[in-house]
Amino acid sequence: MAAPLLIHVGYHKTATTWMQQYLFRAENGFIPVAGHAxxxxxxxxxxxxxxxxxxxxxxxxxxxxxxxxxxxxxISSEILSGNPFFGGHESDVFAERLKQIAPDAKILVSIRSQMRILPSIYMQYILRGGTMPFDQFFAGERSFGYLAFTPEHFEYHRLIAHLQGLFGRENVYVLTQESLTADMEGAARALADAVGNTQFSGLSEDAKTVRAPSYPEYAVPFLRRANHFQKGPMHPNPVIGLGAENRTLYRAVGFAMRRPPLSSILGGRHPVSDYVREQFAGRYDQSNQKLASLVSHPLDLSGYDGIA
Structure with missing residues (x-):
């Protein structure tokens, strides 16, 4: 019989890159058979x-x-959960396509507290060439037929319930980024056990190294203005097009913002996180409570809004 197939659908900014690079390796008993391409x-x-x-x-x-x-x-690719910059509107369609492709697959959904993931999503938007200030981005202003950010995309219970309906409750595993932060080895082992990976014997030392963080939030006004002068996926026609992969100006601005004197002057400011906490306070309480009732395996949601 063929080995079990695990499909990791994201969400974005939930340690997906770390999993793809350090967990989903042959030596860990996870054999990649398809990636982003x-x-x-x-x-x-x-x-x-x-x-x-x-x-x-x-x-x-x-x-x-x-x-x-x-x-x-x-198979691991967070694009299967939809594009968060445009509300992830295609996530249900992608789930249904996965059912047609591999009806017996097991599904992994990685999540993160909304108060932490939303600022990270915006910082990713900036990294990809976005130019909107964060209040405009999160407002999600839409015209007929044109999509934008929607907070509903991060009501995790909706996609997870849909996947459970397609693949069965017992075949959908939810992993929090917070569990990886608290106990990387334990969270990885619990996943391996849940999906029938008996070859997993522990993470390598390089997998446990802390990765470099993204640029600080206080740098946003400078970074997004730099994007006006460089080509990127979210801004394909800048004032000066230096090439899709050339992010020299962006990196130079980020480098300067991480160091004194700017880091000393601005280092305590987290404007995107502050805005998210104010704007979305209580927004995800009910969704997180519904999620807790959906999942049959142990899932620690402490720290998520609405969870005591």
Whole structure:
């Protein structure tokens, strides 16, 4: 019989890159069989009238030979939870496509407290070339037919309930970023146990190294203005186009903002987080409570709004 297939759908900014680089490795009993490129080409990019589940099935099959006993095949790409800059409106469609591709798959959903993930999402928007100030970004102003940020995307219970309806409650595993922060080894082992990975024997030392944080929030006014002069996914036609991958000006501004004297003067300011706490206070209480009732495995949501 084929090894179990685990599909990690995100969310964005929930240690997904760390998992892809350090957890989902063959030596950990997690065998990657598709990544961002394949997910984009065969799942998220095709027009609905052109989507063919057989193409992704063939891709998985081609990379599923000689899988060791006790190992688990993995597909990990946070784009499967939808684009958070535009409200993640396609997340339900992607879930249904996954059901057509691999109806017996196990699903991993990684989440993070909304009061922490929303500032991180905005900082990612800036990193990708965005130019809107955070109050405008979070306002999610939309015209007919044009999408923008929506807070509903981070009502986790909605997507998780939909995935449970498609794949079965017992086949949807929820992992918090907070559990990884508190006990990286324990959280990874609990995931391995839940999905039938008997080869996992512990994380390597390089996996436990703390990664460099993003640029500080107080740098936002300077970073987003730098984006007016550099090409990026969220700003493809800047005043001066230096190339899609050339982020020299952005990095130079970020470098300067992290260091004295600016870091000494502005270091205590967290304007994006402050705005999110004020603007979305109580917004996710009911969603988090519903999420707690949906999940059958142990899930520590302490620190999430609405959870005692």
């Amino acid at each position: 394949e997910v984009h080409d065969f799942i998220t990019d095709p027009h609905g009238l052109l989507f063919d589940p057989e193409k992704m099935r063939n891709e998985i099959a081609a990379k599923s030979e000689n899988i060791p006993n006790g190992a688990v095949r993995v």
